[in-house]
Amino acid sequence: MLPKKPFIHTFITRDKKYVYDVNTNTILNISDDVFDYLSTGINEEKEISNDLRVKIEKMVDQGFLSEKRIKEIEHPYNEMLPFYLKNRLNTVTLQVTQRCNLRCSYCAYSGKYEERVHSDLDMSFETAKKSIDFVIDNSSEAQVISIGFYGGEPLLMFDLIKECVEYAKENADGREIYYHMTTNGTLLRGEILEYLVENDFKLLISIDGPQEIHDKNRVFAANGKGTFKVIMDNIRDMHKKYPEYVKNKISFNAVLDGTTDFSCTKQFFADYDEIKDLNVNTSFISDKYAKVNFDVYEKYKIQYSYEKFKVLLNKIGRLESNLTSDLFDSQFIRLKQNLYERDFSSSINDKEHPGGPCVPGVKKLFVNVDGDFFPCERVSEISEPMIIGNIDDGFYLDKIRAILNIGKLSEDLCKNCWAFRFCTMCASAADAIGELSRETKIKGCPSVKFNAEKDLEELCVLKEFGCTFDTDLGFVDL
Amino acid sequence: MIKKKAFIYPYDSESTHFFRFNEMNKMYDVVGGVSPNGWGLRGKDVGSADAGHALNIKVKDKIEDTDEFDTLFLVDSKIELDFEKYIFPKLKQVVKTKKEIVNMRELTDEQIKQIIDLCKANNVGFKNILEKHYNLHEIKIIYDITVPVVFVAGISDRTNKFDIQLSLRKEFENMGYKVSQIGTKNHCELFGFHSFPSFMFENGTSNIEKIKKFNSFVKGIEVIEKPHVIIIGIPRSLAPMCKELPDDFGCTGFMVSRAVKPDAAIVSMMYNNYKADYFEEIQNLCKYRFDFEVDCFNIANNQIDYQDSKFFLNKLYTVIDSDYIDEKIKHYKATKPIYNVQNKEDRIKMASYLIDVLAGEEFIEDVL
Numbered sequence: 064m065l066p067k068k069p070f071i072h073t074f075i076t077r078d079k080k081y082v083y084d085v086n087t088n089t090i091l092n093i094s095d096d097v098f099d100y101l102s103t104g105i106n107e108e109k110e111i112s113n114d115l116r117v118k119i120e121k122m123v124d125q126g127f128l129s130e131k132r133i134k135e136i137e138h139p140y141n142e143m144l145p146f147y148l149k150n151r152l153n154t155v156t157l158q159v160t161q162r163c164n165l166r167c168s169y170c171a172y173s174g175k176y177e178e179r180v181h182s183d184l185d186m187s188f189e190t191a192k193k194s195i196d197f198v199i200d201n202s203s204e205a206q207v208i209s210i211g212f213y214g215g216e217p218l219l220m221f222d223l224i225k226e227c228v229e230y231a232k233e234n235a236d237g238r239e240i241y242y243h244m245t246t247n248g249t250l251l252r253g254e255i256l257e258y259l260v261e262n263d264f265k266l267l268i269s270i271d272g273p274q275e276i277h278d279k280n281r282v283f284a285a286n287g288k289g290t291f292k293v294i295m296d297n298i299r300d301m302h303k304k305y306p307e308y309v310k311n312k313i314s315f316n317a318v319l320d321g322t323t324d325f326s327c328t329k330q331f332f333a334d335y336d337e338i339k340d341l342n343v344n345t346s347f348i349s350d351k352y353a354k355v356n357f358d359v360y361e362k363y364k365i366q367y368s369y370e371k372f373k374v375l376l377n378k379i380g381r382l383e384s385n386l387t388s389d390l391f392d393s394q395f396i397r398l399k400q401n402l403y404e405r406d407f408s409s410s411i412n413d414k415e416h417p418g419g420p421c422v423p424g425v426k427k428l429f430v431n432v433d434g435d436f437f438p439c440e441r442v443s444e445i446s447e448p449m450i451i452g453n454i455d456d457g458f459y460l461d462k463i464r465a466i467l468n469i470g471k472l473s474e475d476l477c478k479n480c481w482a483f484r485f486c487t488m489c490a491s492a493a494d495a496i497g498e499l500s501r502e503t504k505i506k507g508c509p510s511v512k513f514n515a516e517k518d519l520e521e522l523c524v525l526k527e528f529g530c531t532f533d534t535d536l537g538f539v540d541l
Numbered sequence: 542m543i544k545k546k547a548f549i550y551p552y553d554s555e556s557t558h559f560f561r562f563n564e565m566n567k568m569y570d571v572v573g574g575v576s577p578n579g580w581g582l583r584g585k586d587v588g589s590a591d592a593g594h595a596l597n598i599k600v601k602d603k604i605e606d607t608d609e610f611d612t613l614f615l616v617d618s619k620i621e622l623d624f625e626k627y628i629f630p631k632l633k634q635v636v637k638t639k640k641e642i643v644n645m646r647e648l649t650d651e652q653i654k655q656i657i658d659l660c661k662a663n664n665v666g667f668k669n670i671l672e673k674h675y676n677l678h679e680i681k682i683i684y685d686i687t688v689p690v691v692f693v694a695g696i697s698d699r700t701n702k703f704d705i706q707l708s709l710r711k712e713f714e715n716m717g718y719k720v721s722q723i724g725t726k727n728h729c730e731l732f733g734f735h736s737f738p739s740f741m742f743e744n745g746t747s748n749i750e751k752i753k754k755f756n757s758f759v760k761g762i763e764v765i766e767k768p769h770v771i772i773i774g775i776p777r778s779l780a781p782m783c784k785e786l787p788d789d790f791g792c793t794g795f796m797v798s799r800a801v802k803p804d805a806a807i808v809s810m811m812y813n814n815y816k817a818d819y820f821e822e823i824q825n826l827c828k829y830r831f832d833f834e835v836d837c838f839n840i841a842n843n844q845i846d847y848q849d850s851k852f853f854l855n856k857l858y859t860v861i862d863s864d865y866i867d868e869k870i871k872h873y874k875a876t877k878p879i880y881n882v883q884n885k886e887d888r889i890k891m892a893s894y895l896i897d898v899l900a901g902e903e904f905i906e907d908v909l
Contacts, residue, residue, distance in 0.1 A: 146865075
């Protein structure tokens with residue numbers, strides 16, 4: 064018997080036709096007639112050839128084209144959530160200050176977002192201490208503890224950072240502790256730098272590109288002048304004094320402004336001596352919580368797409384890697400991990416949840432100056448649903464559950480969504496500041512499905528052209 | 542015999558059995574544990590380490606705060622602890638107060654020597670429990686073991702296997718049986734039985750030799766100790782978790798099952814929402830791969846975080862309150878009994894059930 068409503072999604076590349084089978088999480092390259100049958104909606108009354116019938120039946124026999132849908136949206140970690148929170152914590156990021164010596168135009172705290180704005184509030188040592196204690200007391204299953212420092216600009220609170228490090232060393236002894244920090248890089252010198260090096264801090268430094276691009280948006284609060292020169296002088300100095308530390312512990316974050324020249328940005332990160340051999344993460348100016356539109360010029364999109372295309376040519380052996388940009392490395396890794404290395408299954412479970420949410424508090428725990436807990440530093444601090452606890456009360460389990468099971472808001476849609484495994488929407492996508500909103504959330508669905516289909520196409524095209532995703536395994540010769 | 546008082550260092554859930562089965566320790570009375578501050582146990586009840594019932598002893602974070610013991614057990618732990626940075630300085634503090642050291646931790650020869658020298662210099666005793674010598678009968682054939690054998694195995698690690706082994710020993714002995722045993726920890730001698738022999742993990746020995754030696758080892762126990770029953774704990778896991786974390790692919794279990802055929806077996810599993818067919822699959826696995834029937838199951842109060850473990854290439858677990866397991870067991874459907882060894886009533890039921898399995902049909906009094 065032929066399935067009436069198989070849980071599938073069909074798509075094409077230039078040369079071939081595919082069906083993504085949701086239950087088995089497999090991608091099948093299929094013949095034209097099978098594709099036409101599956102993609103145009105199965106019509107029971109329409110006659111099909113015996114040959115086609117046999118093909119479909121064979122697919123069914125092999126476990127494909129199941130009609131099974133998700134029965135209930137529930138996150139797989141929902142049941143064990145209280146226990147996760149009791150013994151799986153391993154990281155905390157402390158907002159040591161809301162002050163910043165810069166006024167970046169796209170900053171989350173610039174007033175252009177549904178978010179707090181710059182202020183002169185600092186975290187007290189008491190709050191920091193309680194936060195560190197909280198993580199230690201609930202981390203019996205963690206091998207290491209990671210303590211991060213965030214702002215504003217965290218290095219404005221260097222003394223507090225030192226106190227936290229010394230406190231952690233004494234009170235988290237027996238555990239490996241890693242420290243990390245996101246910094247604008249303007250204060251990275253002298254005693255501060257020496258301390259960070261001594262304590263093996265992992266640093267993420269913000270650099271947006273060459274001077275004219277970086278200074279367009281990242282300026283000093285005091286005088287509005289660009290910060291590029293100061294930062295690069297500091298980095299140059301770091302290279303001289305601590306070359307091994309720089310090699311192992313420094314990476315950069317570049318916010319891509321769609322009104323600038325992407326080619327210049329790309330070239331900068333490829334050529335600039337102090338940066339070219341180090342890791343760079345990129346992201347576009349965030350539109351999450353944004354009150355204004357941030358333009359992306361057509362020219363920028365074309366340049367960006369062209370550079371990405373060159374990377375794909377490299378992956379199929381048609382272009383030398385020295386002609387491509389490293390800025391897309393993380394995207395290829397994501398494609399490999401999320402799609403190429405995905406797990407197969409015989410069937411979806413009765414209870415499933417779209418792929419977006421992490422476990423709040425366990426994956427990340429962000430503590431603001433007041434000691435309130437948030438799932439990460441990217442959610443709005445003025446959003447009440449996002450406050451998942453505080454240093455005195457501990458976790459608010461119900462609120463964490465609501466964030467974890469964000470798919471419940473759009474359960475009827477998610478249960479029937481072919482792209483549920485590839486969904487990237489977490490609770491922040493549903494955050495309407497005062498509440499978690501279904502309407503806000505489902506606005507993101509078309510984009511998720513579009514990107515998921517693009518990823519499937521990209522994977523298939525790469526495979527069609529002979530890309531092997533396992534070239535980094537180190538096999539040389541047999 | 543007056544038992545010496547012992548403290549455990551570094552204490553975590555790997556050592557909770559010392560407290561839960563303290564009365565079975567032949568030589569020591571374990572009265573406390575010291576945990577590094579950063580392990581999340583400071584000030585908590587020692588029973589919280591394995592999320593079992595409270596034991597009314599608080600975990601200490603400073604060994605120098607107490608004088609309540611004569612001996613320090615240096616034990617293995619699930620979190621790595623640097624020897625030079627943490628362990629040796631702690632031992633220096635301990636020997637200054639004339640406490641002896643009993644080592645059960647896997648250390649290098651150099652580290653052992655450091656401790657021996659330290660103890661000598663301070664005139665305190667040192668015992669290395671891990672040093673064992675085997676005097677095996679010449680291996681010609683595989684011998685039949687003519688006393689009942691009970692296997693205790695785990696589908697994965699962290700399945701409370703050692704608790705099951707101690708519990709069965711205790712309950713069988715309470716019923717009047719003489720029990721010989723091979724256990725999965727390296728310090729079983731403290732509880733009056735044999736640790737799993739180290740020759741089974743030697744790199745230079747072939748698997749064939751290991752199987753023969755193990756058979757000879759068990760036969761020797763049968764002949765010399767003349768027990769009513771032998772309990773054998775099988776270390777490691779019967780099956781790989783995933784291709785990224787295969788453990789030893791069940792090789793140890795396979796070798797043991799070639800060396801000895803059990804008359805009863807309990808298989809322990811981590812917690813999950815298992816359906817009836819999963820228990821059937823495990824029974825089939827044991828039957829067709831290891832050639833033994835599963836008589837009952839135990840559900841441990843640990844759950845593997847499959848996704849994160851695969852991603853980080855490191856097994857990550859969540860510990861679950863034992864009471865929760867009691868509730869969940871009621872809802873499982875399987876053709877064999879399912880127990881929770883952390884539940885005291887289940888311990889008795891598990892032992893009684895296995896004795897019934899071993900006893901066989903009532904009308905057959907003996908098989909010769």
